[in-house]
Amino acid sequence: MDGPRETTIRGMTSALQRIARAVSALERLPVQDQALSPAQAETLRFAALTRPDMATVGQLARVLGVRHPTAVGIVQPLIDRGLVHRAPHPFDRRSHCLGLTGAGREAFASLDSRERALRDSLAVLSPDELHSAEAGLASVVCGLESAGLIVVSAPCAGCVHFRPGDGTSGEKPHRCDLIHRDLGDAESEMLCPEHAPASSR
Ligand code: SF4
Numbered sequence: 714m715d716g717p718r719e720t721t722i723r724g725m726t727s728a729l730q731r732i733a734r735a736v737s738a739l740e741r742l743p744v745q746d747q748a749l750s751p752a753q754a755e756t757l758r759f760a761a762l763t764r765p766d767m768a769t770v771g772q773l774a775r776v777l778g779v780r781h782p783t784a785v786g787i788v789q790p791l792i793d794r795g796l797v798h799r800a801p802h803p804f805d806r807r808s809h810c811l812g813l814t815g816a817g818r819e820a821f822a823s824l825d826s827r828e829r830a831l832r833d834s835l836a837v838l839s840p841d842e843l844h845s846a847e848a849g850l851a852s853v854v855c856g857l858e859s860a861g862l863i864v865v866s867a868p869c870a871g872c873v874h875f876r877p878g879d880g881t882s883g884e885k886p887h888r889c890d891l892i893h894r895d896l897g898d899a900e901s902e903m904l905c906p907e908h909a910p911a912s913s914r
Contacts, residue, residue, distance in 0.1 A: 744796070752779075759866075768811045788811065794816075874907070875889060880896065
């Protein structure tokens, strides 16, 4: 028989699975009279929030945990529906960057507002409960990332490759040692799927 700790872990696992089902149901609500799959909803989120030069199909495949051809198959219907556009990559001629069209931005705003139900559920927690839940869930996410099960996009701050102040111009005052590029303040604050937490090395 399980001890109290194992019982709690099982209970939390069930709760997380239920939350995942609720989020998936929210994302499946129709956009332009057509339902988005969870992977397409995640693709809209990726195109909306990822720094443009990192928003490639290759990075999308990493974030979705799928192979490149599968990512192409997920994004193409969104391009066909006029929600996502593909533009030449500014630094890599073999690559393209994904971004949202005007209709895509509207669809993303609609997705974001649907997630309000989740935010409202969290808002009933006390500040202490919220803080503990955030810290606990962050550890779980970190463990899943270390196990290679998920890719977590994050801004440059706290990334092992980030060199704040090492850029060569006032316009781009920071440097990334991974992609060997200078970055502006706004760029460094957008999400990057290559973020590697300094504490994990
Ligand atoms: S410093 Fe890290 S988060 Fe920023 S661009 Fe480089 S790899 Fe991405």
